[in-house]
Amino acid sequence: xxxxxxxxxxxxxxxxxxxxxxxxxxxxxxxxxxxxxxxxxxxxxxxxxxxxxxxxxxxxxxxxxxxxxxxxxxxxxxxxxxxxxxxxxxxxxxxxxxxxxxxxxxxxxxxxxxx
Amino acid sequence: xxxxxxxxxxxxxxxxxxxxxxxxxxxxxxxxxxxxxxxxxxxxxxxxxxxxxxxxxxxxxxxxxxxxxxxxxxxxxxxxxxxxxxxxxxxxxxxxxxxxxxxxxxxxxxxxx
Numbered sequence: 001x002x003x004x005x006x007x008x009x010x011x012x013x014x015x016x017x018x019x020x021x022x023x024x025x026x027x028x029x030x031x032x033x034x035x036x037x038x039x040x041x042x043x044x045x046x047x048x049x050x051x052x053x054x055x056x057x058x059x060x061x062x063x064x065x066x067x068x069x070x071x072x073x074x075x076x077x078x079x080x081x082x083x084x085x086x087x088x089x090x091x092x093x094x095x096x097x098x099x100x101x102x103x104x105x106x107x108x109x110x111x112x113x114x115x
Numbered sequence: 116x117x118x119x120x121x122x123x124x125x126x127x128x129x130x131x132x133x134x135x136x137x138x139x140x141x142x143x144x145x146x147x148x149x150x151x152x153x154x155x156x157x158x159x160x161x162x163x164x165x166x167x168x169x170x171x172x173x174x175x176x177x178x179x180x181x182x183x184x185x186x187x188x189x190x191x192x193x194x195x196x197x198x199x200x201x202x203x204x205x206x207x208x209x210x211x212x213x214x215x216x217x218x219x220x221x222x223x224x225x226x227x228x
Contacts, residue, residue, distance in 0.1 A: 004157075033215055040220065041152075041201055041220070041221050041223075042218070042220050042221070043158070043203065043218040044218075045215045045216070045217075048215050056215055090157050090158075092157070097207075097215055100145055100146040100163065100165055100207055101146070101163055101165065102160075102163070103148050103150075103160035103163050104148075104158075104160065104205075104216060105160070106157030106158050106159070107157050108155070108156050108157050109155070109156070109157050
């Protein structure tokens, strides 16, 4: 199936740990993103990669680092996890950064709980 | 920073009624997109409007882009329980596309049988 797939679906971890979330798309899209959705369902962009180049780096803590081994993958690594990092993280991809005409395709999300 | 204000934030109506959700901004967008999100899933694109004044229909859903490309509306006719979900508007084109998509805070819609 063509899609954006991210793993794991659920991640429960202790404060101070380091964790990674993986994302892969087989849609042939040029741009991939990480979004954070808070408890009120507000989606905020964290990073995007276009042809392996970072084109957006929002004001997120430098404990968060995106890593893209190739155009089809954009992983998110988080160091020294804090309670406030608990949220749902979505990976997405698109043909163009604005998503004009075709929009973004989202993964099903990773619910991160820091205890 | 571009902001999108969605209203209402919550809406609960009876099956068969009509409703309209609004998405407003003071900024101009190259496109306005509507997504629907189910619990435990990512947002799924419903429609994209790119031309000022554009109207698109998707079965019982009608989407309109404002003439100035700053606002949009989603109208649902004869709502069904299956329309229940979180509806998100999103604007594209900030800083020439460098900002990706900016999302509104969503409208939680419940259609009661």
